[in-house]
Ligand SMILES: [Zn+2]
């Protein structure tokens with residue numbers, strides 16, 4: 011093993027800084043992971059890449075970037091109880107204190123410890139490097155039939171979507187509307203399909219993304235974002251609207267469309283982060299008995315279940331990765347993701 015490694019940092023001026031840093035050593039209850047795939051998230055662009063806008067859990071503290079890592083353990087530190095060298099693993103991207111109520115539920119995302127809650131790639135070193143340190147309690151086994159790119163997708167996007175869909179409930183009865191067809195929206199299409207939905211309608215402003223959703227079979231109909239979307243969705247659903255809607259756009263107009271295009275007694279979930287929305291409670295939700303849910307990331311236990319189901323369903327999240335780059339081209343990878351003219355973008359440290 012080399013004594014130094016390449017690692018990517020985000021100074022906040024729409025650039026990526028590559029540095030040579032020492033390979034870290036795992037402490038008690040930690041493992042050293044050889045990173046094999048690390049995908050770029052919309053939140054990396056929104057909160058860090060252009061400018062360091064995030065606060066609190068989205069505050070970037072100048073660490074190695076990347077919160078969607080997947081790799082193989084090269085060294086288990088003292089005190090590890092389950093994982094060992096050679097295991098292929100996904101890293102749940104927030105390391106919580108482990109002992110608060112939220113952590114005990116498996117939702118380290120909402121860990122309440124200001125001192126111990128640290129997210130990979132935000133407050134502690136993440137996966138945009140040849141190696142990284144992860145705590146054993148944050149690891150999820152990656153089955154042999156899933157690739158490292160599949161696993162990196164589970165780490166944030168697919169896990170987050172699965173949580174939102176499970177909260178809302180999706181089955182073969184449902185027509186589903188997805189607003190925003192970036193990587194998270196595409197993941198929603200892929201999972202809704204496996205959960206039985208046979209009428210999936212997607213809305214996005216970008217032609218490339220609409221085309222990708224259709225060509226991958228993740229949507230049955232796609233609509234260009236516009237003022238007629240609610241009427242168009244009703245036309246596609248017998249005049250009623252969809253039973254279920256998922257907002258992955260964080261756009262105010264798209265969220266209002268998702269609420270209004272949901273039929274009477276229907277449910278919608280908000281996953282896309284940031285921004286705002288305006289709607290009229292009485293006509294838009296109260297009189298139609300609608301439910302609006304919020305959902306933030308997922309738990310370690312549901313992520314484990316998702317991994318098991320991906321194998322059962324023969325669903326490979328890798329399918330929505332349209333571009334992959336070696337680590338030395340991380341600047342190009344982030345630039346492409348920021349442009350939005352792509353599906354998911356991955357960095358693979360050993361692809362050089
Ligand atoms: Zn993410």
Ligand SMILES: [Zn+2]
Nearest residue numbers: 107110113121
């Ligand atoms: Zn906690």
